[in-house]
Amino acid sequence: GGENIGRQIAKIKRGQHVYIGTPGRIKDLIERGILKLDRVSYFVLDEADRMCDMGFVGDIKSIASNLPAERQTLCFSATMTAQVKSIVQEFMTDPVTVSVVKNETNDHIEQTVEYFDDKDHKFQILLDHFDNPDVDKTIIFGETKHGVQRLSDNLNKKGLNTEAIHGNKSQSQRKRALAKFKSNKTDILVATDVAARGLDVPAISHVINYDEPQAYDDYVHRIGRTGRADKKGSAVTYVNSSRSQSKAKKITPELS
Template sequence: MRDFNEMGLPKLLLARVGELGLSEPTPIQAEAVPHAMAGRDVMGLAQTGTGKTYAFGLPLASVMLRDGVRPSRRAVRGLVLAPTRELAKQISESLRELVKGSPLKVGLVVGGAGINGQINRLERGTDLLVATPGRLIDLLDRKAVRLDETRFLVLDEADQMLDMGFIHSLRKIAALLPAQRQTMLFSATMPKLMSELAQSYLKDPVRVQVSPPGKAADKIEQVVHFVDKPAKLGLLIELLDAHRDERALVFGRTKHGSEKIKNQLEKAGFAAESIHGNKSQGQRDRALNAFKSGSTRVLVATDVAARGLDIPEVRHVYNFDLPNVPDNYVHRIGRTARAGADGAAIAFCAPDEMGELKAIQKVMGMPIPVASGEAWEPMEPAKRQSRGGGGGKPAGAGNGNGGQRRRRRRSGGGGGGARRAAA
């Protein structure tokens, strides 16, 4: 279905779609909306940036507008769960834009923000509530919100919710929902636990898939630098210095490490901000707003920023640390080359990250071109000395590499002018 007019949307929503400049549905919208409008449960598989919010927002708003029912005190008609505060906020903003001018009320509840204000806003009931699982459970425990009238449930970026350990929270929330409801689940990957989750939450769902897991946008130019861990920061500064006027997103693995990278970049003269779990919601909002406005050119983040966030004009994504979960690499680099633009994804690989790199390339189904350095490979550990009762150590013991030395395999992949990582 390639036309919004064919979807049976109310006139108000059709008008809003036109005002928002949407000429035709994205593939996930074209596949999911008709089934959702027919009342079917939907399991959608698609990468971030494919228009999933309106894939569930359009049918939910359509049904609610036609019903003309107002929510009871503290009740919620439709619930959307998202794994992170940033993604929940972005979803709520998109839904508010979609239903602008209608009687529908969109609410947002996330951690890191004052709970009393959220309690007050929930008092009169909410048509569409976007929430993170942890804060919603806090509000349920305080009896500030009711789910007994909730007829629609959406789990967005469900695989990340599982990765972040929200499975018990989801089960607790689901137990409070009516058995007769419509459920939609959207995910970028389909791990085994996701299949079990779908079987528990969805009834005879329609499965729609518009892009295979592990596929990155075609316009992303990917490269990898093989570089020792102590040399990563110097290389990052050198590469960032070549495009100071363009936005760059830098991913670290840990909260402490990401904050350290941000501080070092500031010392090097870059306008940098950071977002991670140790930041308050206000700090995270200010950092994102500064990055979106362009007053900050470099944003350092953990994987909290990898899913769903629509940050315009990000030209460069740096994987300063490779992710432990290979699928997260695809989500990270998906922050660039959005809406048909070009982008670059630059990965740094230290000796102890070769396993992560191989896993990423397996998921991607392709090797990542080498920009500098040479691939690392572990050497066979040296045999123990036999003299003196066998008390000798393996060669390389005590060097922090588990008794192994690392060497570079000459691959010839560096090309002209490529920097070589020091061994």
């Protein structure tokens, strides 16, 4: 999606060995009668958990219904959620699970917790973070699309140059935001978990969990944006002081 479909149709009609696409665009091309999948040998689902989070399960099932029964299916996922397990059970026979790495945090990442009393205190802690001269490129994670956009807008009003990426942004808007972040035109990116999946930006010094992640796997994935290539990184998680520490430790066990 987001690219000229006419050029894509022309390439398909010339014949190709491999087709790579988003579920929505592939489904569209199938429904137009342009893309035929009856001779497919390999069906690959990359970032399956992200596609489930974005609501593409129906599209994936529709695409799979056009595939031949005799094929190999490969499913790649950062986390093995219930939805991903359901897809595996439906589309695969006697599947084998290969775990590349354990869901553990990087020893190069300094992990800390900041406790806040209310939303104003929380926002002030965030502003104070950017007074630190050691802070360079920072990703701030929020829980919701609207919350991420609101936080980005509020930081911009305080004179900070930020970009936001979330599900309400078009693909072209996300690309522009990421291009600015990668080229150092902005040093602050505010993002939801889904929008930041697969994000590969070198030299991120800090990750801030402005909103707590819902699960430990999400925590590992978030803070993994920093501390790469044996470089030091810092991850800070904001936790409401009214919460019991035991609840917070379920998500951030390394901080216990």
